Amino acid sequence: MFTGIRENVTPTASNMNMLTYSDDMEKVAADWVSKCLFWYPNFNGTNMILQETGQSENHFKTAGFYASQARNYNYTDNTCKGNCRYYKLVRSFVCTRIYFKLEMTDWVSKYLKKNSCD
Numbered sequence: 388m389f390t391g392i393r394e395n396v397t398p399t400a401s402n403m404n405m406l407t408y409s410d411d412m413e414k415v416a417a418d419w420v421s422k423c424l425f426w427y428p429n430f431n432g433t434n435m436i437l438q439e440t441g442q443s444e445n446h447f448k449t450a451g452f453y454a455s456q457a458r459n460y461n462y463t464d465n466t467c468k469g470n471c472r473y474y475k476l477v478r479s480f481v482c483t484r485i486y487f488k489l490e491m492t493d494w495v496s497k498y499l500k501k502n503s504c505d
Contacts, residue, residue: 395454 456474459467467475 395457 453473453476456467456469456471459469459471460474461468
């Protein structure tokens with residue numbers, strides 16, 4: 388999903404590493420989500436996208452939404468015409484670890500529904 392988005396950045400990137408799954412980052416993400424705080428933590432050297440999608444079929448729609456924001460991004464002057472925040476996060480991943488996998492976000496959705504954050 389994210390690899391496909393990253394493979395199609397314009398101009399092409401020369402410094403992107405392959406993404407791998409990290410159990411350690413999964414634990415960090417699960418801990419953060421369990422706090423029911425919907426803002427972005429400031430973990431040095433990381434990017435985090437918080438997106439509650441509910442149903443598992445929506446995960447792919449969400450990734451497509453991130454990719455569609457590319458049309459709003461101007462690489463030359465690093466500006467957005469409209470919303471491109473998530474696209475910029477995904478395209479800028481130069482780390483080698485992925486925080487969530489689909490099963491993780493399914494768990495988060497179930498957790499949030501069961502344990503209201505109100």
